Amino acid sequence: MMTKTKQRKKQWAKFLERNKKSGGYLLKSIAAEKTYKLVRAVLLFGLCFLILQPLLNKLSLSFMEERDLYDPTVVSIPRHFTLANYVLVNKLIGFWKALFNTLWVALLISFTQVAFATLVGYGFARFNFPLKKFWFACVLLVIVVPPQTIMSSLYLHFRYFDVLGIIKLITGQTINLQNSIIPYVLLCMGCMGLKNGLYIFLIRQYFRNIPKELEEAAYVDGCGTFSTFFRIMLPDAKPILVSCFLFAFVWQWTDSFYSKLFLGNIKLLPKMLTSISGLLSDYINSIGAGVKATVGYSQMMISTGMIMAIIPLIIIYIVAQKGFVESLSRTGIKM
Amino acid sequence: MEKKKKRSDLKTQKAISGYLFILPFIIGFLSFMVSPLIESLRMSLSNVKIVAGSGGFIMEFIGIDNFKRAFFVDPEFNRMLVDEIRKMAVDVPAILIFSFIIAILLNQNFKGRGFVRAIFFLPVILSSGVLVGLEYNNSLLSGMQEVIKKSSAVDLTEVLKQILLSSGFGERTLKVVFDIINHVYDIAIASGIQIIVFLSGLQTISSSMYEAAKIEGCTVWESFWKITLPMVSPLILVNLIYTIIDFFIKSDSKVMDKISTTMISKMDYGFASAMAWVYFGAVILMIAVFGGIVSRLVFYDD
Known part of the structure; x- marks a missing residue:
C-alpha cells in the first residue's frame, strides 16, 4: 500500500517537473483533453438518451394498466404490471x-x-x-x-x-x-x-x-x-x-x-x-x-x-x- | 485492319450486354415513370371523370384551372406549401450540421463506440414510414411533457431564453435557434443515413494528412477547416440533396397528406395531380437553389 502511494507521489512530482519544463503546456493540454472527453461523453449520453427515450417510454407504457396513467406517482415504471x-x-x-x-x-x-x-x-x-x-x-x-x-x-x-x-x-x-x-x-x-x-x-x-x-x-x-x-x-x-x-x-x-x-x-x-x-x-x-x-x-x-x-x-x-x-x-x- | 475490327466488335458486344443489364430499368422507367408522369401532367391540366361500370376514365381539357384552384381558390394549399418550405429551410441545414458533428464524434476513439454508433443509426429504422406519422399523433406524450414542465419549478431552457432575449441580441435569430433546440429530437431522428454517409467520408481521409498538419503547427480547429471540411464537402452535397428529398417525401408532410386524401377519398384526380406537380416543382427548385450554392463550395480532391 505504502509503496503504491509513494510511487504515485513520485510520478506526480515527475509530471510537475515535466510540466515546468514545458512551460505549463503539458498540464494545459491534458486538462483540455480531459474536459473535451467529459463534454463529449455527456453530449453523446444525452443524445443517445434522447433517441432511446420515446422507445423506452412506449415500452413502459405498454406494460401499464390504465389506472397507472392517471397516477401521478407513476412515471416510467408501471405499478400494476400487466400483459x-x-x-x-x-x-x-x-x-x-x-x-x-x-x-x-x-x-x-x-x-x-x-x-x-x-x-x-x-x-x-x-x-x-x-x-x-x-x-x-x-x-x-x-x-x-x-x-x-x-x-x-x-x-x-x-x-x-x-x-x-x-x-x-x-x-x-x-x-x-x-x-x-x-x-x-x-x-x-x-x-x-x-x-x-x-x-x-x-x-x-x-x-x-x-x-x-x-x-x-x-x-x-x-x-x-x-x-x-x-x-x-x-x-x-x-x-x-x-x-x-x-x-x-x-x-x-x-x-x-x-x-x-x-x-x-x-x-x-x-x-x-x-x-x-x-x-x-x-x-x-x-x-x-x-x-x-x-x-x-x-x-x-x-x-x-x-x-x-x-x-x-x-x-x-x-x-x-x-x-x-x-x-x-x-x-x-x-x- | 482486322485487329481494329475485332476490337470494335468487343465494344459493341459490351454495349449490348450493358444494355441488357439495365434493360429492367429502361422498361420500368418508360412504363412506370415516364408514362405516368406524362399522364399525371395531362390529368393536372384536365378534369378527370371516372366512368362508372365499363372501366376507364375520361379527361376534359380545362387548361390551368387546377393550378389556379390550388393557388387561388383552395384555402390551405398555399399556406401548407409555404410552411413546408420554411420548415425545410431551417431543418435541412440543422440536420446537416448535426449529422456532421455527430459523425466527427463517432469517428473518434472512445470506449463503447460501437454501442453509441448503433444507437445513432437506430433512427434509420425508427424514422421510417408509418412510425413517424404515429409519433406525431402521440398526443399523450406531449400532454405528459406539459405536465412535467409545469411541475418542475424552474425550466432551465425557459430561463435561458428569457436571459438571452432580454440581452437584446437579435430576437429573430434566437427564435430560430430555440426552434432548432426544441426540435432536436426530430433532427436526431432524421439524420441516421446522413451520419453514415459523413462517417464513411471521414474514414477515407488519411491520418497522415492530419499528422503533417500537426507538425506544421496546425491547431485542431485549423485542421478541421483546412482538411476535414474540404475533404468531406462532396458528401455535404450528397447529404444535402438526400435530406431535401427525404424531408419532402416523408409521410408526415401535410401537403402529401392533403394530396393523398384528395386523390383517394375525394377521387379528385385532376386537382390532386396539379398539387403534386406544384409540390414536385418546389422540390426541384429547392434542390437547384441549395445544390447550386453548395456545389460551388465543394472541393474535389482529384
Whole structure:
C-alpha cells in the first residue's frame, strides 16, 4: 500500500517537473483533453438518451394498466404490471396474421428490388454504352421524383390495367390489378419501387470500386459477360447487397404509402397500426361497455402496437448491425 | 485492319450486354415513370371523370384551372406549401450540421463506440414510414411533457431564453435557434443515413494528412477547416440533396397528406395531380437553389 502511494507521489512530482519544463503546456493540454472527453461523453449520453427515450417510454407504457396513467406517482415504471395490452392489441389487429403477411411481403419485395437493382447497378458500373449518362440521369430523376406525383396515374393505370389495349380487345374489359400484389412486384422489377433509385445508386458505387483487373482476368480465363457477373462480381458484392436488402426490408416493413396504394386488402402491420384507435373504439362498442376509449388508453394501445411492430426490426438490427453500417462506408459515395 | 475490327466488335458486344443489364430499368422507367408522369401532367391540366361500370376514365381539357384552384381558390394549399418550405429551410441545414458533428464524434476513439454508433443509426429504422406519422399523433406524450414542465419549478431552457432575449441580441435569430433546440429530437431522428454517409467520408481521409498538419503547427480547429471540411464537402452535397428529398417525401408532410386524401377519398384526380406537380416543382427548385450554392463550395480532391 505504502509503496503504491509513494510511487504515485513520485510520478506526480515527475509530471510537475515535466510540466515546468514545458512551460505549463503539458498540464494545459491534458486538462483540455480531459474536459473535451467529459463534454463529449455527456453530449453523446444525452443524445443517445434522447433517441432511446420515446422507445423506452412506449415500452413502459405498454406494460401499464390504465389506472397507472392517471397516477401521478407513476412515471416510467408501471405499478400494476400487466400483459393485458399485448393480448388486447393482438386480438385487435390480428398480430400474428399481420406479422406473417408483412414478413412475406417485405421479403418478396425487398428481394425483387435488390435483385433487379443489382443487375442495373452492375450495368451502369462496368459497361460503356451509348446514352449511358442519359440513363443514369434518369436514375437520379427517379430518386428525386416524389412518388406522390405519379401516384394518381399509377393508381388508375393499375385499376384499368392493359397491355397496349390487347386485353381489352380480347375480353372487352380491362383487368383490375388494384387489390393484388402483382402491380407492386412489377414496379419493383422495373426498379420503380420504394427508394429503388437509391439502391441502384449505392450498388453502382460499389461495383465501380472493384478493380478492372479482376474482370479482365475472368474474361481471359474464358468467362462470358454473364458468368463473370454471377461467379466473380456477385460474391464480391455480398456486403453491399446485404445492406441494401436490409434497408429495403426495413423500409418496406414500415412503409404505408405503397402498401396503401397497391396492397389494399392485405392486412399489413403498418396499416393495422394506423387504424388501431378506430379498431379499439369499435371493440369497446361491440362489448357494449357504453363508454368511449379515452385518449390515453388508445395511445397506450398504439404504443403497444408500435413496440410489437418494431421488435422484429430491432432484433434484425441488433443481429445485422454491421450489415447496415459498415458496407455503406465501403461504397465511397460521391457525387 | 482486322485487329481494329475485332476490337470494335468487343465494344459493341459490351454495349449490348450493358444494355441488357439495365434493360429492367429502361422498361420500368418508360412504363412506370415516364408514362405516368406524362399522364399525371395531362390529368393536372384536365378534369378527370371516372366512368362508372365499363372501366376507364375520361379527361376534359380545362387548361390551368387546377393550378389556379390550388393557388387561388383552395384555402390551405398555399399556406401548407409555404410552411413546408420554411420548415425545410431551417431543418435541412440543422440536420446537416448535426449529422456532421455527430459523425466527427463517432469517428473518434472512445470506449463503447460501437454501442453509441448503433444507437445513432437506430433512427434509420425508427424514422421510417408509418412510425413517424404515429409519433406525431402521440398526443399523450406531449400532454405528459406539459405536465412535467409545469411541475418542475424552474425550466432551465425557459430561463435561458428569457436571459438571452432580454440581452437584446437579435430576437429573430434566437427564435430560430430555440426552434432548432426544441426540435432536436426530430433532427436526431432524421439524420441516421446522413451520419453514415459523413462517417464513411471521414474514414477515407488519411491520418497522415492530419499528422503533417500537426507538425506544421496546425491547431485542431485549423485542421478541421483546412482538411476535414474540404475533404468531406462532396458528401455535404450528397447529404444535402438526400435530406431535401427525404424531408419532402416523408409521410408526415401535410401537403402529401392533403394530396393523398384528395386523390383517394375525394377521387379528385385532376386537382390532386396539379398539387403534386406544384409540390414536385418546389422540390426541384429547392434542390437547384441549395445544390447550386453548395456545389460551388465543394472541393474535389482529384
